[in-house]
Amino acid sequence: MHIVDRRLNPGNKSLENRQRFLRRAKALVQDAVKKSSQDRDIKDVLEGGEVSIAVDGLNEPRFRREGGTRDMVLPGNKKFVEGDILPRSGEGSGKASEPGEGDGEDTFRFVLSRDEFVDLFLDDLELPDLTKRKLAEAERDGLHRAGYATSGSPANISVGRTVRLATARRVALRRPRPETIAQLEAEIADCDEARRIELMVEIDALKAKVRRIPFIDPIDIRYRRFETVPKPVAQAVMFCLMDVSGSMTEHMKDLAKRFYMLLYVFLKRRYRHVEIVFIRHTDRAEEVDEDTFFHGPASGGTLVSSALQAMHDIVRSRFRPADWNIYAAQASDGDNSGSDGDVVSRLLTEMILPASQFFAYLEVGEPGGSAFDMSDSQLWSLYQRLRSDGVPLSMRKVSDRTEIFPVFHDLFHRRGKQEKAAP
Missing domain, CATH: 1.10.287 (Helix Hairpins)
Incomplete structure (x- = not known):
């Protein structure tokens, strides 16, 4: 049975077929998006692009005659007989291409728009334990029965x-x-x-x-009539704490900034009304704007407690914990003043963590080996002791730019109702 669709296909009429394909091959396309993102600059993630997926995963639904398939030899054929297996084009000449490699027939290249690329990349990510503490003034649209x-x-x-x-x-x-x-x-x-x-x-x-x-x-x-009405959303604030002291090399700062740029894209894309507070610190901390946080030069000694104290002061003055969902992401090389450990421990256990929904610590290191093979720093050892005492901290290490995306996904992937954030 052959079905030929001869309907006209004017401009923009293939959008539904495109979306249907993306839904059917969503897992394959999403995996290809994540792999291709590892070699991109964060700013390029918003531009979409071309991804390659395995042909084996693109089986189309089709009609089949009842009773199975039929084998036949068409008239005029002088080369093949019934039962022969036809070689694929290019097979037998040269080295066979591996799946996902080159322009061989084992892959299918598909161009995604900017919105499609980012939506697939962020599809299974969310802020952990987001609760509605107080309804925000900002609202989103929703449908409501209206008679x-x-x-x-x-x-x-x-x-x-x-x-x-x-x-x-x-x-x-x-x-x-x-x-x-x-x-x-x-x-x-x-x-x-x-x-x-x-x-x-x-x-x-x-x-x-x-x-x-x-x-x-x-x-x-x-x-039945429906109207678009504003629905209240939960209030949330994300604190981005970055070490910019002299012990942070350019490679370490680049890793930290890539993580925060990815976090920024995620929050702005998935949540319309989430406040982002940028704090950078050396031996003193300051709240800065987005441009200064990502591009402003800074150097000096290291005092981690200054960033935590600045966060605590801002929470007390602007973000009451009873009304706001508070999140924090800290990036550092782990270096800290030896006398500052007790202050950091007290700030975290008594002030920061009791008011926070989620606190993530990212330790950045020099390239040349797995991040988890790096020796424990002062800050990492301190946080490990706090976590062994039951303090909820999520800790990860990275030493290469390709590790940023897996670590970010591990920290913010969507969890079940009973599943808590992995430490």
């Missing part, structure tokens, strides 16, 4: 309301009931000729009235 209308989509017909209105109209207009007509027709059999003529005239009049008053009239039909 009934006399016009609308057939899918929105309210059968119950339509039947009630039709019944009320029939009663008000005294539409004859079928039982009444049936009773008069039964009476005809046991009456004289004069009475029979009267009954027939009455029955004809009743039937004519039934035809004039339909069972359901177009004026009875009601459609």
